[in-house]
Amino acid sequence: MELLLQGLRKAIEMILSGDPVILEITWRTLKVSLTAIMISTLIGLPAGMMLGLIKFPGRKLILTLINIGMGLPPVVAGLWITLLLWRSGPLSDFELLYTPTAIIIAQTLVSLPIVTGLTATAFQQINEKLIMQIKALGATKIQLVLILLKESRLAILAGIIAGFGRVIAEVGAAMMVGGNISGETRILTTSIVMEVSKGNFDIALALSFILMTIAFLITFCLTYLQQRKRSQ
């Protein structure tokens, strides 16, 4: 208990003192995680919509692979990306290994199946007669898609929230492809692991409180967006 309180005190102290290292790590964490979830949403939303609405050969196989992908261990994703970006790997020319971009790629890889899969499920659940009714109201194809997006916003935002939860908490892949380099690729989760390994439990706890606060605030905003106007 004493350790927890000490950690909390340390967290407040670190935030109030404006510790530049902490601010830098926090900012990088936010930048990397929000970029990754944004990319996942930009790819996963249209892909999930297509998979949910359009029936084509191989659709079930793709959905199965996406569902498997939802359980993809981050370290495995990290390993694949490391191999791809490694000096002798096929994408070595880009020199992305041990950069924040590599972490974004890894986090996108682990969150993309979640956003795509849950979006596809949301669209599969749409009553076909609702689609017919919207068309009958005179909707163009684009208008139809926009209405369906609005109608499915609860489930879509649930997918984005779940995906964000995955990226903000992710450590294995970030450690592997980012290398936890001070001032370059260190983010909150990798810092916590490092501080624990050094025996600095108070700092680790302080960092964990900052991480939880960020996760809480962003999830709260997404949940607010998801639930607004529902209580009328």
Add this chain to the structure above:
Amino acid sequence: MTSLITIENIEIKAGDKPILSVPRFELRQGEVLGVMGPNGAGKSTLLKTLALLAPPGRGSVFFQGQEVGDVLALEVRRKFAVALQQSLLLDTSVYHNIAIGLKLRNRSRKEIKEKVAYWLEVFKISHLSKKHAYHLSGGEAQRVNLARAMILEPEVLFLDEPFSALDFPTKVQLLKDMKQVVENTKTTTVFISHDLVEIKYFTQRLIILMDGEIKQSGPTAEVLSSPNEAAAGFIGEWSELLS
């Protein structure tokens, strides 16, 4: 009466199974047409074909004598309105549900506001305007559904069993109100129903659809009192029940 919608050589199949086979059929301007038939007879498929919500297979659909291809489909479809058995309202207020068709047509806010107010009044649901559509009773939701269709001032109104899920007193009241609306607006209407009483009360002409084919067509009273051999089995069972 002139023909408003004509369909020709419609052959729709699900796999090898024929769903709808209609060599020629005309929907006449200003009429209220009833469509009856057992489950799986092809009634909804006929509605979807007439309302341009499903491709006509190898056949053709004509609106006011002009064949409707892909290019014209949306333009012509916007002259129609459809209300289905399920009200299928959107996740928003009653007001916005009724306004949606006009919004999709980019009408001005002023026009939308005036027309929504008018149709809320006609369907006696002005007090529900701000209520969320998911908090309505079955009868209220169906009134919103019908107002959402009528606000479009359609040249053809398609009703697919809109009263079938309602309790008896609600159904009777809504049926009366809807008949009044259709008569006042002189809207050409296609009304699918399983209920002989609804058909008798609401429609002027009736077609009996069985196994995807029109077995009989004529004035409603005539078809019901003198069904031909093919339709007799279906109509006869109903008449027996009512007598």
